Each structure stands twice: as C-alpha cells, then as structure tokens.
Amino acid sequence: MERIVLPEIPNLNQIDVYLQNGGFEAAKKAFSQSPDDIIDQVKKSGLRGRGGAAFSTGLKWSFMPKTTDMPKYLCINGDESEPGSFKDRQIFEYNPFQLIEGVIIACYAIGANTAYLYIRGEYHKWIKLMQQAIDTAYEKGYLGEKMKNTFGVDFYCDLYIHKGAGAYICGEESSLMNSIEGKRGYPRVKPPFPAQKGLWGCPTTINNVETITNVPPIISKGWEWFSKIGAPKHPGTLLFGISGHVNKPGVYELPTGILLTELIYDVAGGVPGNKKIKCVIPGGSSMPPLRGDRLEGVRMDAESLKEAGSAIGTGGVIVMDEDTNLLKVLLRITHFYHHESCGQCTPCREGTGWMEKILKRIDQGNGTSKDLDLLVSVAQNIEGNTICALGDAAAWPVKFMIQRFRDEFEKYVKPQVVIPV
Amino acid sequence: MSFKFTEENLKRIEEERKKYPESLAAVMPAIYIAQEQNGYITNEVMAEIADVLGIDKVDVLGVVTFYTMFHTKPVGKYHIQVCTNVSCMLRGGYEIWEQVKNKLGVDNMGVTPDGKFSIEEVECMGACGYAPMIAVNEDYYENLTKEKVEEILNSLK
Ligand SMILES: NC(=O)C1=CN([C@@H]2O[C@H](COP(=O)(O)OP(=O)(O)OC[C@H]3O[C@@H](n4cnc5c(N)ncnc54)[C@H](O)[C@@H]3O)[C@@H](O)[C@H]2O)C=CC1
Ligand SMILES: Cc1cc2nc3c(=O)[nH]c(=O)nc-3n(C[C@H](O)[C@H](O)[C@H](O)COP(=O)(O)O)c2cc1C
Ligand code: SF4
Ligand code: FES
Numbered sequence: 001m002e003r004i005v006l007p008e009i010p011n012l013n014q015i016d017v018y019l020q021n022g023g024f025e026a027a028k029k030a031f032s033q034s035p036d037d038i039i040d041q042v043k044k045s046g047l048r049g050r051g052g053a054a055f056s057t058g059l060k061w062s063f064m065p066k067t068t069d070m071p072k073y074l075c076i077n078g079d080e081s082e083p084g085s086f087k088d089r090q091i092f093e094y095n096p097f098q099l100i101e102g103v104i105i106a107c108y109a110i111g112a113n114t115a116y117l118y119i120r121g122e123y124h125k126w127i128k129l130m131q132q133a134i135d136t137a138y139e140k141g142y143l144g145e146k147m148k149n150t151f152g153v154d155f156y157c158d159l160y161i162h163k164g165a166g167a168y169i170c171g172e173e174s175s176l177m178n179s180i181e182g183k184r185g186y187p188r189v190k191p192p193f194p195a196q197k198g199l200w201g202c203p204t205t206i207n208n209v210e211t212i213t214n215v216p217p218i219i220s221k222g223w224e225w226f227s228k229i230g231a232p233k234h235p236g237t238l239l240f241g242i243s244g245h246v247n248k249p250g251v252y253e254l255p256t257g258i259l260l261t262e263l264i265y266d267v268a269g270g271v272p273g274n275k276k277i278k279c280v281i282p283g284g285s286s287m288p289p290l291r292g293d294r295l296e297g298v299r300m301d302a303e304s305l306k307e308a309g310s311a312i313g314t315g316g317v318i319v320m321d322e323d324t325n326l327l328k329v330l331l332r333i334t335h336f337y338h339h340e341s342c343g344q345c346t347p348c349r350e351g352t353g354w355m356e357k358i359l360k361r362i363d364q365g366n367g368t369s370k371d372l373d374l375l376v377s378v379a380q381n382i383e384g385n386t387i388c389a390l391g392d393a394a395a396w397p398v399k400f401m402i403q404r405f406r407d408e409f410e411k412y413v414k415p416q417v418v419i420p421v
Numbered sequence: 422m423s424f425k426f427t428e429e430n431l432k433r434i435e436e437e438r439k440k441y442p443e444s445l446a447a448v449m450p451a452i453y454i455a456q457e458q459n460g461y462i463t464n465e466v467m468a469e470i471a472d473v474l475g476i477d478k479v480d481v482l483g484v485v486t487f488y489t490m491f492h493t494k495p496v497g498k499y500h501i502q503v504c505t506n507v508s509c510m511l512r513g514g515y516e517i518w519e520q521v522k523n524k525l526g527v528d529n530m531g532v533t534p535d536g537k538f539s540i541e542e543v544e545c546m547g548a549c550g551y552a553p554m555i556a557v558n559e560d561y562y563e564n565l566t567k568e569k570v571e572e573i574l575n576s577l578k
Binding site: 081082121123158160183245250320324 | 441449450452487488490543545547548
C-alpha cells in the first residue's frame with residue numbers, strides 16, 4: 001500500500017536521506033513546466049483539501065489572478081486544533097522537506113513569492129523542527145534567492161513560520177490571515193474569498209499542511225497515478241487519526257474509501273475489553289456523530305460520509321464505547337465551542353452559551369424532555385446564520401447527538417409528568 | 422516599573438519584522454519575546470512593544486487579550502497544562518486534572534504560593550491518539566497514567 005505523505009523511509013527528515021530518495025526532483029520537474037500546467041495537473045489529480053472542507057485544490061489555485069500588481073501569498077494552515085486531529089504534526093516531525101517542496105511548487109503555480117506556515121503555538125517542539133528544516137532548505141538553496149541557481153529558473157520564494165498563540169478560531173482561513181496581519185483573529189465575511197482579497201488585501205491561497213505535502217508526488221508520479229488511488233471522487237490517501245476507545249490509537253495513512261469498521265477493528269485493534277461501540281465521530285469534533293450500530297458499510301471518504309449523514313472533516317475518528325456517558329461528551333464538546341467562539345455573531349456567541357447552560361442543567365439533574373427539543377432548536381437557529389463555520393461546528397454535535405441518540409438522552413432528563421385534564 | 426527590551430531581543434524583533442510587509446504583523450512574535458524576557462505581559466511591556474514597532478498600544482492590548490498563550494499575570498516556574506477535551510476525557514483526562522489540582526492545591530490558572538507551579542485546564546493539544554496528556558511549559562508528556570503524572574510532578578525541581 002503506497003504511502004504518499006508519510007513514506008516508510010527512516011530519517012526522511014534528514015536532508016541527505018530526503019535527497020537520496022528523490023527529494024526536490026518534483027520541484028525540478030515543476031519548474032520546467034508552466035505554472036498553469038502545474039495547476040492543471042493538480043486539478044486533474046482530484047486532490048481535495050485536507051484541512052476539513054475537501055475543496056478541490058487545483059480549482060482553488062486557479063482562482064488566483066494571473067495578472068496583478070499586488071504581491072501574492074500562500075498560507076499553509078498548521079493550526080491543527082480540531083479535537084481528534086493530530087495528523088499535521090506527523091508531517092512536521094517525519095517529512096518536513098516534502099512539505100517544503102510542496103510549498104515551493106505551490107508558490108510557483110500560483111505566483112506567490114512569500115509563504116507563511118501558520119503553526120499552532122502549543123506545537124513548540126514541531127515549530128523548532130520545521131524551523132530547522134526551513135533553515136537547512138535555505139542553506140542548500142531550496143528556498144530563497146538561491147533557488148534561481150538551484151533550479152535554473154527566474155523564480156524564488158520565501159517561507160516563514162508564523163506561530164499561533166492558542167486560539168482554535170485562528171485555524172479558520174480568514175481568521176488565520178487576520179492573525180498573521182497582527183490583528184485579533186476574527187473571521188472575515190466571505191465573499192470576497194482570499195484569492196480576491198487575502199493577506200493585506202492581496203491575492204492569497206490557504207491550504208492545509210497535508211494538502212500541500214501531497215503536491216510533490218502528484219507532480220513526479222503524475223496526476224493519473226494519484227487519481228486512481230482510493231475513492232474516485234476523493235482520491236489519494238488520508239492521514240486518519242483514531243483516538244478514544246481503541247486498542248491502537250494513532251495516525252494511519254490509508255487510501256480514502258476504506259471501511260470505517262476496518263479502520264477501527266483491523267487497523268486500530270478494536271475496542272478495549274471487546275466492548276460494543278456506542279458512538280463514533282468520524283472527522284473531528286465538528287462533524288456529525290454516528291450511531292455505533294450504524295457503522296456497517298460506511299466508507300471513509302467525502303462522498304460516502306456525506307451519504308452516511310456525516311462528513312470526512314480532518315479524518316479524526318473518535319470512538320466511544322457502550323459505557324460512555326454521551327451527555328458528558330456533548331457537554332464537553334459544547335463547552336469547547338462556547339469557549340472558542342470569537343463572539344462576532346450573535347447566534348454563535350449567544351447560542352453556544354445557551355446550549356452549554358442547558359446541557360449543564362441537564363447534567364445536574366434538572367433537565368426535561370423539552371430541554372432536548374430546545375437544544376435542537378437552538379442548534380438549528382445557529383446553523384447557516386454565522387460568518388464562519390464554527391457556528392455549524394457547534395450546532396451539529398448538539399443537533400445530531402440528540403436526534404440520533406434520543407433514547408439515551410431521555411434517560412438523562414426527568415420524565416415529564418403529564419397531568420390528565 | 423518600566424520595561425525595555427534587551428539589545429539582543431531588539432535584534433530578534435527586527436529579524437521577525439523583516440518577514441512581513443507591515444510592522445503590525447510582528448506584534449505576535451514581539452509579544453512572545455517580551456513574555457520570555459519578562460515572564461508575563463504588563464502595561465509597561467505593551468507600551469514598549471508599541472513603541473518598538475511603531476503601532477498603537479491599544480492594538481497590542483487587543484492581541485494580548487485574544488490569545489490564551491499570552492499571560493497578563495505571572496505563571497509558575499512550571500506551567501502544567503492538562504487536556505480534558507473529548508479524546509483525553511475518554512481516556513482519563515479529567516482524573517488527571519483532579520489529580521493535578523489535588524496534588525498542587527490550586528485550581529485553574531492558580532499559582533502555588535512558592536511560585537513553582539501553575540495549572541491550566543486546556544483544550545485539545547493535538548495529542549489525541551496519545552491520550553491522556555499534559556504539557557509542562559513547552560514539553561508534551563503523553564500516554565500518561567496516574568503513576569506517570571505523579572512521577573513527572575515529583576521530578577520538577
Ligand atoms: N484541521 C483542523 O484542525 C480543523 C478543521 N476544520 C474544518 O474546517 C472545515 C470548514 O472550513 P471552511 O474554510 O469554513 O470551509 P469552506 O467550505 O468555506 O471553504 C473551504 C475552502 O474552499 C475555499 N472556497 C470555498 N468556496 C469557495 C468559492 N466559492 N470560491 C473560492 N474559494 C472557495 C475556501 O476559501 C477554503 O479555502 C470543516 O470541514 C472542518 O472539518 C475545522 C476546525 C479545525
Ligand atoms: C473554526 C475553524 C477552524 C479551522 N481550523 C483549521 C485548521 O486548524 N487547519 C486547517 O487546515 N484548516 C482549518 N479550517 C479550515 C480552513 O478554514 C480552510 O478551509 C483550510 O485551511 C483550507 O485548506 P485546504 O483546502 O487545503 O483544506 C478551519 C475552519 C474553521 C471554520
Ligand atoms: S460563527 Fe462564531 S466563531 Fe465564527 S465568526 Fe461567528 S462568532 Fe466568530
Ligand atoms: S483531546 Fe486531548 S489532545 Fe486532543
């Protein structure tokens with residue numbers, strides 16, 4: 001089974017090993033072609049964003065204006081703060097040069113001379129590792145002005161790390177841009193999209209770390225090769241993170257489209273104590289939870305998960321066994337979104353607060369069945385009415401947990417006494 | 422108590438500033454450097470950052486208050502961060518949080534009287550598959566048990 005972003009080569013994070021294994025050959029090949037050619041290949045490969053929304057990468061790159069007086073920027077999103085996600089740190093640690101190679105190819109394709117790699121502040125160790133790799137790349141002429149010599153091309157780009165400081169919202173791409181600009185990390189209203197008006201008003205593309213790391217193999221092995229791996233409408237591999245009640249939690253790179261049950265039982269060693277599964281969140285806490293008795297046949301790719309009533313998100317699978325108190329889990333998730341809401345939109349700011357308050361009340365033993373309906377109603381009023389997707393991310397767990405596990409949640413609330421008239 | 426950056430830190434801030442087309446963008450790196458030098462961010466620290474970068478002090482304040490990793494009050498020599506978000510909660514994260522609170526005798530964002538420890542209940546730290554976890558200052562400690570947590574805390578001098 002081919003591993004694309006985390007090849008099984010020891011010490012790939014050392015430059016000589018990376019070079020021995022074809023390092024920067026893809027970049028050489030890319031620089032012998034036109035930027036539009038590169039965009040075309042990435043489009044045809046079918047690569048879709050690995051940051052959670054699975055938007056076509058080639059299509060997004062094609063939105064960048066070809067002729068403009070303004071500088072163009074690439075942002076690489078390494079904020080990785082979605083509960084259940086711990087995949088991008090693997091790339092920083094084990095394959096930093098492939099990420100750098102992806103960055104220079106992407107910059108060339110979209111005409112950007114400056115790239116900012118936004119890494120969440122808590123990742124101190126991985127920031128140091130990436131900075132070392134970047135310094136080495138500059139030294140060896142794979143970044144910066146020396147690129148012109150190395151690749152014999154009239155193009156070069158700079159790559160800088162921008163360190164986050166503990167705000168989940170800064171992973172949202174427009175908030176990320178405000179954060180880089182030195183402002184408070186408030187999301188922007190879209191449209192305009194970043195390719196029209198991004199960093200400092202200039203055309204900008206934002207891509208997730210894993211997305212960019214897929215680019216060099218697509219160029220060197222060909223878009224056709226990539227398009228045939230995994231699920232046809234969502235090709236390639238994914239760095240699946242699996243956590244919670246499994247015997248072998250961790251990150252596993254596997255082709256898209258594998259069965260969720262295969263991931264849980266074959267790859268992650270099943271559930272401790274052979275307990276039954278009560279609930280699975282398949283793509284990070286922002287994605288709708290699935291009932292444990294409805295996992296048969298569910299495949300891990302964008303289209304299949306949508307059909308199953310959830311979404312691929314970051315591929316962060318969280319497994320909850322039969323003894324899990326779902327109320328406490330939902331309360332914790334809701335607290336998270338209330339805590340991380342930036343406060344700009346009333347539905348999100350107030351709504352997450354209400355949902356948390358009601359869930360707390362239920363947790364203290366003072367909830368009623370009507371509260372469950374109220375929670376779903378509040379969630380539905382947040383959905384779609386906000387500037388950024390955090391609103392939806394907060395609403396979906398509440399709505400779907402209660403709708404899909406109504407029987408369980410009824411046990412947490414006091415029965416309504418109906419007095420016959 | 423006025424605050425001035427050291428010569429070396431002024432140089433570091435200048436290096437950071439060069440990475441952006443506008444000075445304002447260097448505010449986050451500058452705040453980090455200030456926090457390294459001073460331990461935490463005070464009014465005087467913010468005034469110095471504003472002065473060095475040529476920006477408004479109110480803009481510095483806006484950024485300092487937005488992020489959880491910028492501290493406006495002192496933290497302990499060892500700042501213990503315990504994750505209680507879903508994947509950690511499913512594997513004993515709350516038990517670890519109770520253990521840490523009880524052992525050190527402080528609550529969230531509290532500092533021990535000798536200034537040695539402070540604790541914080543944090544959101545997902547990107548270590549879900551290695552849960553439960555804590556961080557001590559910049560270092561992650563993963564795949565924990567109650568015994569390992571006890572060991573780690575006891576080892577911090
Ligand atoms: N990796 C992580 O730690 C986290 C990931 N997420 C993920 O974030 C996702 C939501 O992200 P959003 O950026 O709000 O999704 P989105 O669907 O609004 O946008 C996705 C990407 O496509 C681009 N795009 C979408 N429509 C476009 C258009 N009409 N024209 C030009 N460009 C367009 C956007 O600029 C963006 O880069 C969720 O799926 C969730 O999984 C959420 C939290 C944390
Ligand atoms: C609240 C919120 C947080 C997000 N956090 C991240 C993140 O940490 N990393 C990431 O790559 N995308 C994150 N996203 C998605 C980005 O907005 C954006 O879609 C993504 O970075 C685009 O890259 P891609 O197309 O390569 O996936 C977040 C979205 C929202 C609404
Ligand atoms: S939806 Fe929430 S997090 Fe997003 S902009 Fe509105 S208030 Fe901020
Ligand atoms: S839930 Fe604790 S590190 Fe992710």
